[in-house]
Structures are given as C-alpha cells and as structure tokens.
Amino acid sequence: METGFIDVDAVDKIIDRWKYDPSYLIEMLQDIQGHFRYIPKEVAQKLSDDLDVPLSHIFHIATFYKGFSLEPRGKHPIYVCTGTACHVKGGGRILENVMRELGVTKEGEATEDLFFSVESVRCLGCCGLAPVVEIDDEVYGHTSTVEVSKILSKMRKAEQPE
Numbered sequence: 001m002e003t004g005f006i007d008v009d010a011v012d013k014i015i016d017r018w019k020y021d022p023s024y025l026i027e028m029l030q031d032i033q034g035h036f037r038y039i040p041k042e043v044a045q046k047l048s049d050d051l052d053v054p055l056s057h058i059f060h061i062a063t064f065y066k067g068f069s070l071e072p073r074g075k076h077p078i079y080v081c082t083g084t085a086c087h088v089k090g091g092g093r094i095l096e097n098v099m100r101e102l103g104v105t106k107e108g109e110a111t112e113d114l115f116f117s118v119e120s121v122r123c124l125g126c127c128g129l130a131p132v133v134e135i136d137d138e139v140y141g142h143t144s145t146v147e148v149s150k151i152l153s154k155m156r157k158a159e160q161p162e
C-alpha cells in the first residue's frame, strides 16, 4: 500500500526484517536510505511510532551519519573528496564546478530530475590518488574538473532514451 509518496509496505518489511528491535535502528535507517535514497520525514515518524523511539533521536542519527540524508538523493550520488590531500590538489574546485554544472546550490541537493546529487566527503581513504571523486561506488583518482564533467555527461547520455 502506498500512502502519498511513501511505500508503507516497504517500510513495514524493513522494520519487520529487524524484528521491531530499536537496537537495530541504524540498520533500519540504512535499509530505508537504500530503498528511498533518503529518509523521508513520514518514514522517520512511522519508525518513531512503531518502535516507540523519540523522533528527535531518529533525526539525530539521520543527521549525524553522512550516509543518511533527509533530502532525496539523486539516482547517482557524487561524492567529491575535500579532505586535506584532495583539497590541496583542487578537490574544492572540483566540488564547486560540479555544483555549478548541475545547478545545485547546496551540498546534498539533487538535480531537479533526481539524476545526480553531490556532496563533499572528508576522506575516501585513497589519498595517494588525490583528487578523488566517487560516483556510483566507483572511485575516480587523479581526476580534474574537466574529467569529472566528461564522466557526468557520458552518464547522462548513456541513460537517455534513443
């Protein structure tokens, strides 16, 4: 059953998979993030009601961990590393450029068609490849504004109907 935009059955299945046990709240939120690509406010409220956990606690977790988002993420999330090694090699410039190109004004925001979203991360754990960008779990090392731009337009073209 879908109420509004929320697939309640999917949420019920996720909660059920974790046996309605609030000690698995993070795991439930990971599954919800995976399903919806964000944590919809209505779902956070449902979790609060069903698990008897304060809504403020759910929001605290959802905002504390970078992997969670309260705004819809794009189908293809882009993570631009701005940790020290990447920052020195132009990570900040790459981030600015991607945001400008996608027309998003703040980090974590998705494009209007929900195709891409972009945000910075502190370190992707491969500083020797700086500057680094991760798109769809694929890491692009020693990259540049031009190269990232090419990757993004290639991805768009690949998903455009013939």
Ligand code: FES
Binding pocket: 081, 082, 083, 084, 085, 086, 087, 122, 123, 124, 125, 126, 127, 128, 130, 132
């Ligand atoms: S600082 Fe960018 S990968 Fe470590």
